Amino acid sequence: MKTKKSSLLALGVLALTISITACSSSGNNGQTPGEESAANRTSNTAASADSKAQSAYEKQxxxxxxxxxxxxxxxxxxxxxxxxxxxxxxxxxxxxxxxxxxxxxxxxxxxxxxxxxxxxxxxxxxxxxxxxxxxxxxxxxxxxxxxxxxxxxxxxxxxxxxxxxxxxxxxxxxxxxxxxxxxxxxxxxxxxxxxxxxxxxxxxxxxxxxxxxxxxxxxxxxxxxxxx
Missing domain, CATH: 3.40.50.1110 (SGNH hydrolase)
Structure with missing residues (x-):
């Protein structure tokens, strides 16, 4: 009985590990949270610069x-x-x-x-x-x-x-x-x-x-x- 409980516990830990790994991979594309944030900031900065430039020409x-x-x-x-x-x-x-x-x-x-x-x-x-x-x-x-x-x-x-x-x-x-x-x-x-x-x-x-x-x-x- 004790062996059966141990096996079930091991399977549960394994499933949880797989789930966490999958979510991490899906959400960050293999990057750490800090790396993903930096990439987004770079993209947003470029988009903001383009938008400001366009607004300047539209005003001009x-x-x-x-x-x-x-x-x-x-x-x-x-x-x-x-x-x-x-x-x-x-x-x-x-x-x-x-x-x-x-x-x-x-x-x-x-x-x-x-x-x-x-x-x-x-x-x-x-x-x-x-x-x-x-x-x-x-x-x-x-x-x-x-x-x-x-x-x-x-x-x-x-x-x-x-x-x-x-x-x-x-x-x-x-x-x-x-x-x-x-x-x-x-x-x-x-x-x-x-x-x-x-x-x-x-x-x-x-x-x-x-x-x-x-x-x-x-x-x-x-x-x-x-x-x-």
């Missing part, structure tokens, strides 16, 4: 709207700015963007950044640049008419990688297009910011297509623009 650009194509759309796609501060989409050209003026006016921005041309360069027209800049001027006039107090800044078409140019030779015209865009800005008395040097200085932040950009590029872009 709270009265601004970025109007543009899929490159501009990255600002909201990567959650750097709120969707209300970005009015952009894939395939947008200076002609198509005129349909967005009503939406833009409804947002009542004090500063409008326009970044178009990357798709315009590929437009199947006899002279894509002239065709685009003609519509670009119309877009500026429409915004000035509806938002006469708004500040307007044109952003240059961002350069692409050598591989992207090889795949699509028409991207060779980006430099020429930007010259025309700068001249247009002067004619229409709006501001112009050339992003070429900024992109060339962060060529490691291209996306895989060599045209668009990774999330890390957009905070750098906003920092670059805030003092201009």
């Amino acid at each position: 650009y709270r009265t601004s709207v970025f109007l543009g194509d899929s490159i501009t759309e990255g600002l909201s796609y990567h959650d750097v700015l709120r969707e209300g501060n970005v009015l952009a989409g894939a395939g947008k050209t200076a002609e198509f963007a005129q349909k967005d003026v009503g939406d833009l006016v409804g947002r009542q921005p004090e500063h409008v950044y326009i970044q178009l041309g990357s798709d315009d360069i590929l437009w199947p027209a006899d002279n894509p640049q002239q065709y685009s800049l003609t519509h670009y001027a119309q877009l500026i006039h429409a915004i000035q008419s509806e938002l006469p107090k708004a500040r307007i800044t044109l952003l240059s078409v961002t350069p692409v990688t050598a591989e992207a140019k090889k795949a699509e030779p028409r991207y060779q015209n980006i430099g020429k297009y930007n010259e025309g865009l700068k001249e247009l800005a002067s004619q229409e008395h709006v501001e112009y910011v050339d992003l070429t040097s900024l992109v060339n200085g962060h060529s490691d932040l291209y996306d895989t297509d060599g045209i668009h950009f990774q999330a890390a590029f957009y905070p750098i872009l906003l920092d670059y623009l805030k003092d201009r």
Whole structure:
């Protein structure tokens, strides 16, 4: 009888040990409580820093709207700015963007950044640049008419990688297009910011297509623009 009780006691101790071990492994992934807490603190600190940075950009650009194509759309796609501060989409050209003026006016921005041309360069027209800049001027006039107090800044078409140019030779015209865009800005008395040097200085932040950009590029872009 005594032997039977001893066996039952041993089995109970073994079961309890297994249970404690399983709970410990499941709850801490093999880490001590102190190690788990440190890991969580590191994760929470990083998340808090990202949140603070995003809030700072949202505050800085709270009265601004970025109007543009899929490159501009990255600002909201990567959650750097709120969707209300970005009015952009894939395939947008200076002609198509005129349909967005009503939406833009409804947002009542004090500063409008326009970044178009990357798709315009590929437009199947006899002279894509002239065709685009003609519509670009119309877009500026429409915004000035509806938002006469708004500040307007044109952003240059961002350069692409050598591989992207090889795949699509028409991207060779980006430099020429930007010259025309700068001249247009002067004619229409709006501001112009050339992003070429900024992109060339962060060529490691291209996306895989060599045209668009990774999330890390957009905070750098906003920092670059805030003092201009």
